[in-house]
Amino acid sequence: MILKTLFSQLLTRPPTNRFPAKYMPKSVLGFLGRVKEGKAELVPPVPVPPRFRGKIAYSREKCIGCQLCIRVCPAKVIEFLPEVKKIRMHVARCTFCAQCVDACPVGALSESPEFLLSDTDRRSPALTVE
């Protein structure tokens, strides 16, 4: 049985997705730079399901500064900005439980499908939501 499975795999495509490129580039950062310049093509990641819990999206206009999200956040991601009564989120700490989304009384927070969040600086703009 196992031999049958093994031989049939010779004829099928591999189940893994070759992300970010079909063959490992010499330098990933260099490859990503070439992708930005349009010289190389990125193999897209596996698509996420509709209600995926990715990076939290924040609508600054809707936020009323009630701090309920800060009370329920288990990872202490959210910082309150008292002078403007808004919040700032440090995504590097986020555990993606989306409890803040459930808690927000005005729907200012939502789950976005974005999940490629690696960075070398935890305070970079890509990892800060405000």
Place this chain on the structure above:
Amino acid sequence: MAEAQKVYEIPIGPIHPALKEPIRFTFQVEGERIRGVDVRPGFAHRGIEFMGLKRNLIQVLYLSERICGICSISHPIAITLAVERAAGIEVPPRAQYLRVIFSELERIHSHLLWAGVAAHELGFDTLLHLTWKVREEVLDVLEELSGNRIDYSIPIYGGVRRDIAPEQYPKVEAMIRHYRGLLEELLDAFLRDPSVAARTRGVGVLTAEEADSLCAVGPTARASGLAKDVRQDRPYLVYGELGVRAITPRDWGLEPRGDVYDKAVVRLLEIGQSLDLIEKCLHEMPDGEITAFPKIPALLAFLKKAEGEGLGWHEAPRGEVIHYIRLEAGVEEPVAWKVKAPTYSNLMSWVPMFRDQEVADIPIIAASIDPCMCCMDRVHVVQDGSPSTLLKEELLRLSRAKTERVLQGLSRVGGGA
């Protein structure tokens, strides 16, 4: 050199390539045979219960989820049951069914993970890659239903956070059909394979008497022939209505011997049992509310007023997990939180399992109880900067002293009530 030393000590761990998580074994070895073993846990202690006492109950829920990545629904289910008993919260029936569905999905992925690890420890890497390839299907379904591959964040006090939408039913049913077809192939690859049987038959034997006296739980106990399953013995959620029966190697037509092979039998058959349970839940699940507290501020306010103590138990993939919690009115944080993970109960069964085995069988015997150190480590004793041993009398004295301290605290807070 007339009287040469015959028994040597081999230390393995705390950090060792053969171990997935830190723990230290000291084996007494005579030639290739293991004559005795000393197990020393405590290297993955993170003080998680102490952290829980400094957070409000909703934060503690997600902290409990991170006790273990693989049992990431077992701990939240146990803690929500404990808090619901303490605070007297009624869970809507649909939410109970949904919790069962998620916990059985978790059991499937955990047992497949174990099967792959076991194949790898035997040097059967082809089987490892095959099992982990098929494991992706259930992870995809979990991601579809919950939004996360692991750490699903599904249970909350009073219900669950996400419903299964009508358009998601076919996906779950397709997964069940897929695994039904695959299960026969997996059973074939593991249980009817002569090389797997040669490496696992008679290896790491835990007799029924030893399992009983050492209080082994979960598949470790069931492989020895003890029909012991929390879902059957002390039903919770809707497990009583679903009629769960503990699976032992007798279901595979074999008399239980308690070796590694029997543990594989139990775990693989439980995948089929979980598929049946999920299918039954999908059919029988009533419509209705999925949580008793749709608004989070209302839940926080209710929990702040709640007072009492509660115990929550759940049959995790590795065995019985218990959470104890005590709440006091006026404080958001729990006053006491105690977690007992299944590996804590199974740890001592290593000692008889290792006796008179070969050194080469250490990895598979260690893996056969599906250990999870990060779940289990609750204490690490450090004195004068170096680890030391606490004997039973000393522990007893400390425990009694703590009871007295707690009682004094109680009379001060409760005014002798």
